[in-house]
Every structure is written in C-alpha cells, then in structure tokens.
Amino acid sequence: MIKEMSGQHSLGNSRLDGQYAAAGFGGRVGWGERPALLVIDLARAWTDPNDQMGSDLSAVTTAVCQLLDVFRSKDLPRYFTTMAYDPSLRDLSRVARAKTPHLKQMVRGSAAVQLIPELRRQADEALIEKPGPSAFWGTNLATLLNSDRVDTLVVTGCSTSGCIRGTAESGFNRGLHVILPAEAIGDRSPSAHEASLFDMNNRYGDVLPLKTVLDELDRY
Amino acid sequence: MIKEMSGQHSLGNSRLDGQYAAAGFGGRVGWGERPALLVIDLARAWTDPNDQMGSDLSAVTTAVCQLLDVFRSKDLPRYFTTMAYDPSLRDLSRVARAKTPHLKQMVRGSAAVQLIPELRRQADEALIEKPGPSAFWGTNLATLLNSDRVDTLVVTGCSTSGCIRGTAESGFNRGLHVILPAEAIGDRSPSAHEASLFDMNNRYGDVLPLKTVLDELDRY
C-alpha cells in the first residue's frame, strides 16, 4: 500500500513515484513507429477566461503551436477535436445536461466551439466533433489512426482532468503509445491538472517535458 | 477560471465546489428507473496488502457487502468484474505490459484474479473479465445492462483513480446515471482517491454517502 506524506500527487515526488513503481505502475511506454498529434478542444469556450468554463491557456496554446510546426514540417498526421451538438440538443443525454450544464452551449457551428485561430488549422487536417470527453467515444478517430498507420498519439490541449485524461485512457486501452507533453496540456484547476498528470503517467502514457518530446520527434 | 486556495481536491471543499458549479460542472444526475450494482475488481490482487499492488480495502468490502445485501433482497441486477489474460499473455498489449507490469500477474484462473470470498458471488450473478480499466472496454457489459433494462449504475470497488474512474466516465458517455457511494470505493493512495472522487462528482456521476445510497434504494 502506498503511504503518502503530503497528500499531493505531483510529478517529481520521488518518494511517491518509488511507491507506485514498486506496485507495478509508471513504466515507460516509449515511442512507436509513427506518431500523430492530437489537439483536444482548443476552442473559444475553453480558452477565453471570460467564458463560463474558460481559463487562460495561452501558454498551452504556444506549446501546442510549437508541436504543430514540427508535425507539419515532417508531414506527420494532425487531428483536432472540438465538441458539438445539434442546435436542438437532442443528441445530448439527460445525464450530461444535468451533470455538466455548460455542454448546452456547445452548439455545432457556434462561436463557442470554433477552434482558436492561433492553431491555423489547414484544410487537410481532420476536425473531429466529439460528443463526450474521450476523443474516441462516438467518433471515428480510431479509423483515422488505422488509416494513417499511427501507433503513437501525442495528446495535447485541455482539460487535463477531463478530455485529456479520458483520451489518454482510451488510447492506452487500444494499445497505442500515449505521449503527454506536460506544457502542452492545461486545466482550469492547477491541482486537478497535477493529480491527473500523476495518474496518467502511472497508468496510461508517458508525461514528458515539451523539450524531450521535441527532441524525440527529430528522429521521425 | 477556478482559483484554488489549498491545492486539495476533496469533497466538501465548498469554495472549490462553488467555483466548479459556476463553471457549469457538478450538477446532480439523480436516480433513474432501474439501478444495478457493479462491483469492480474486488479480487485478491487488489485487496491483499501483501500483494504487489494490493492495499487494505476491508472497509470498502464491508460497504460493498451491505449494498450487495440490498440489491440481492430486491432482486436488482448485480455484476462483478475482475481482470484476466490468457496464460500466454498474448492478449495483453505491449504498452500495457510496459506501463503497468503488474498486469502480467492477472492470469485467467489464477488466485490473484479470483473474487474475494466475502462477496459470496452467486451463480446467477454475472462475472465479467475485463482487459482494461473501464468495465465497458472490451466486454459485453453494455449488452447486459440493456438486456436487464438498467439505467442507473451504482459503481463500487477499486481503484478510484483507475478502474472506478474509467468505468464512471464510460457510464456517463453511454447516458447512464452513475452513482458512486463514497465508502464503497477505495484506492491504494488516499490523495488519488480524493482527487478522483472530486473530478467524478463534477463530471461523471453523483458521489454520495453510503447511507444516502441505501436510503434511496428503499424506493425500488
């Protein structure tokens, strides 16, 4: 059993890392043969601090744009996600409306769900409208990854404790190498961010500094 | 944006709860028409503190057994899960072996994956062998829930930050009412437990005291 001193789950807590390692967690998945970049939900609703559910993700956006530059220059696959429901909201479940009422603002074609212009999404970069937290649930992302021969998914965007974590678990479930560049992932809550990075690093994928990710990409 | 004072995500932090509520999180999903009890991974590997990944879950087990008594007396559906791979481990992905090497001990039929006897599983209670954290991934649980007309899933067992959380998100994705009785859920790490209860309560299901859950069940 893991005994914690501080109650804090953050990366770089070497005592806790050691305890998880002893319990058989936190190994390295490493990189596969063909990486792709997945940019989760960098749309106005999440990135505008004046929006109900928004927060300042400008540093995350900068890091994502650095990664986009590299993936574009190497012509490795890029995918973007946003959330979108029919204006009738008929495709939003009762429990989703009740638990997370902000989802009722995520109407297809509205300003709230448009990708932010800093990403400069290009016409040949897939945009996936997802109905839930994980980018795999209710979408054909798995199909695109197979079609593009992707085995390594670099997951970026927001929010760490919601859509990022759900997507990381989904990628792990499907046998993909999940890579999480720490600076390119954000959350409105700093402690939820830290706790999910810790859990994901122990369970689903490798949390790495952005610089390490950029260095690794050199070889593709 | 949510501003935290303490860095701690725990239920009952009213300031943080208010901030999440303002951001459109943490509504109540409530109860549907027909609840079922799902008992996740209460097998020896997780419950024996001498096992590599085990911890003391005796209080969780007691709470689960209280719920089992009620669901059995009302003849409401019960499902158990464990993990299990072929002795060849051929059905365990490379990344799962690398990230969570303890999974290599989860061999079908071995002592490690047997349900603990305290649960007294009965022959007409489904046992689902799952290959990943969520009880829905790679299993036919969704089929059984439809077949049994279940719309409300009371999720119990372990671990809060792994299989419980993955299952709660999956249930939410599928439009189910997810109910999480706090005392009937456990984790080897107290702070990971608290952080995931907080996130789940804001995003996927209702975290409730065991007593409230038992009281609600009275009406079925």
Next chain:
Amino acid sequence: MIKEMSGQHSLGNSRLDGQYAAAGFGGRVGWGERPALLVIDLARAWTDPNDQMGSDLSAVTTAVCQLLDVFRSKDLPRYFTTMAYDPSLRDLSRVARAKTPHLKQMVRGSAAVQLIPELRRQADEALIEKPGPSAFWGTNLATLLNSDRVDTLVVTGCSTSGCIRGTAESGFNRGLHVILPAEAIGDRSPSAHEASLFDMNNRYGDVLPLKTVLDELDRY
C-alpha cells in the same frame, strides 16, 4: 448442413426456414417495453434513381412515413441518420475510398446527404451523421437510446444489405429488440434485399409485415 433446393434465400421459404429453426436460428425476439423508430439514410443520394447510387425507394418512403406518423402521435422516440464527411474528406479512410468510391460524394451540408423532405424531420428529432454502415459505429446513438430508455429498435430505410443489416447486427449485439418492417426497408438490388432479410430474420431481429408492426404499436 442445410440442404437448399433453390439457392434462393427469401422469407416464406418454409423448407429452408425449418432447416434454420432446427439449427437453432430464427427465434422471435419480440417487443420490449419502449420502442423507437430509426430511419436510415433516406437522403437524396440513395433515393434519387438518377443519382449514381440511388434507386426508386418511393414505396419504402411511404411505409416509413406511416411509421413516423404513429411514433409521432404516441411521442415515442425517432432518430434519423445520414452519412457525412468533412469537405476535405480527411475523415474518410483509405480503404473506404477505395472500396466504395461513391462515399466521396457524401460531403457534410451537400444536397446529396440532406434528408428527403417527405420525412418532414422536426427540430426535436435527432439527426445522426454516421461515418459507416452501422448507425452505431462512430456515433452516440447508443447514448441516446439509453437516455431515452429505448429497448426496442424499429429499423427502417436503406440499404437492406448494407446499413440496415449493419445496424441490425449492432442492435442485436447490444441486447436490443430489433424489429424490421419488411415494406419499410429497401435496397437497389432485389436479390441482395431478400438474402439480407432472410439472414437478419434468422440471426438479428424479427422481420415482420408493416401491418403487424403497426398493430403491435397500438399497445404503446
């Protein structure tokens, strides 16, 4: 082994029906507690005989409209599907482009994928854009069915040997009662239509005359 006289799989071939029944196929799933109507791909691309992949489905449309009237008058759930890809076609797999090149015409928002006006889709009736043959693959239809407490799916539209059959198998997989009203289902090929009705009736759902379906709906 089933010995066939004619080589034809069509409903009403009593000799063949008897052989399948003896082999443990073709039982009745019957009706559950709450039916919904699913209308598959009645959009211009499939219904205009001048379109590359279109055929005359006017009799099917008439039957579907009769069912729509009943489901609307009883306020039972209705869902429509069409297919739709991004104008970049980036979300269409390589193998799908190669095997069924007509899919490249299924661009979101184009005339080809608009529902036909005869259906008079109402604002509170869900429209599901699907990327593959089954209405469940890559969509959140399963979520809506749970949210609406549906356990019985009346599957209509086109094409019998493609999207209808894929959807019927998916519904069966998920434990749903699949009902197939024969006159409300069509295919560009009469023999493919007959062969798939035969297989579906033996394996996945109950193929019934439209009149029987309308009579059964009386009790809801």
Next chain:
Amino acid sequence: MIKEMSGQHSLGNSRLDGQYAAAGFGGRVGWGERPALLVIDLARAWTDPNDQMGSDLSAVTTAVCQLLDVFRSKDLPRYFTTMAYDPSLRDLSRVARAKTPHLKQMVRGSAAVQLIPELRRQADEALIEKPGPSAFWGTNLATLLNSDRVDTLVVTGCSTSGCIRGTAESGFNRGLHVILPAEAIGDRSPSAHEASLFDMNNRYGDVLPLKTVLDELDRY
C-alpha cells in the same frame, strides 16, 4: 437501380458486377504493410455435421491450415476466435437467447467451443472468446491489432453470413484492409454463403481466390 437477371448474387456474375461498379461499389482495398490471419469459430459446434448447428467445413479447414502454415513460417500474427459464455449464461442477452437459442450451448470450457485440433493452435497464438458475431464486439481484438501493427486482416473460418460478415464490416469500419480468401470461408447454407461473399466484395473487403492470397503473401 440495379436490374438483376437471375436473382443470384454470386461472384463472377459480370453483368451484376458491372452494375455495382457503376454505382460506386466493389473497388479494391488491396494489401497494406502488415497482414494478420484471423480464424473465426473453427470449433466443434460449427464443424461437426452431427452438431445442431454444424456443417461439413473440412475443405475450409484445409484451406485455413494452408494459410496458417504460411503465416507461421513468416511469423506474421495469427488470432483465433471462439464463442463462450459463463455456465450461468448470465452474460447472454435475452434477445440472443430468443433469436439464436443454439448459443446456449456455447459454454466456456465445454467441448462445443474448443478449437478443432487440426488448427494446432500454439501457446503464443491469441485465442479470443467473443460474445457476438463480430470478432471486434466485446473483445480486445482492436487492441491486439494495434499492438501488433496490423493493418491488413485476412479473415477466414465460419460462417460467411454471420460472424465472417460481421467481422469484415467491423474491420472495414476501423479502416483495415480486409482480405477474404474464398475457399477458406464457409457457411452451412451455400446460397447464404454466395450472397454474403458478393456483398462483402462490394462493400467491405476483397474476396480473392486462395491461390492469389498465397501468392500475395510471398512478398511479406
């Protein structure tokens, strides 16, 4: 609309093939970078003509064994499936029991679901117990394919109009190259076999003579 002369859907009907091609069906998916062999349900229940649902599949078995030899000699991935339910049958849906009552014989560990000895399954060849027709539904086959970097699935075994067809559609949905060697696929009904080969060749994968498949495998 396709005008049929004979009512027969069989490969080599050049008039009908031409009509489907004109409608945008029946292209070639071709071969990808890494093929795997999937052997569906060659267990006693399906292969013993004295069994309720069995038929003589000895020629199919011979063809599958030829393919197994090649995949083994090249150390390309092989996967086997069978069906299996808990002895309680608690994991078999109500509709499945009603529609296809023979499934109640598919008890885990029973003689009926054991792979036939001719296949000489080796310890490092994955055996997947599936609860439905498609080998992807309710299993972790998709995970194994990703883990093994497979993009091309050679689907063999039985039955053409049931599990083979469901698996072929699932593979197509996921963007995989589906290859169907005609002699290595069988069905208790010759006409259902022909009709499903025709549909699959037009919609989901390439139906090829066994010899062509063996020749293609030379280059891996």
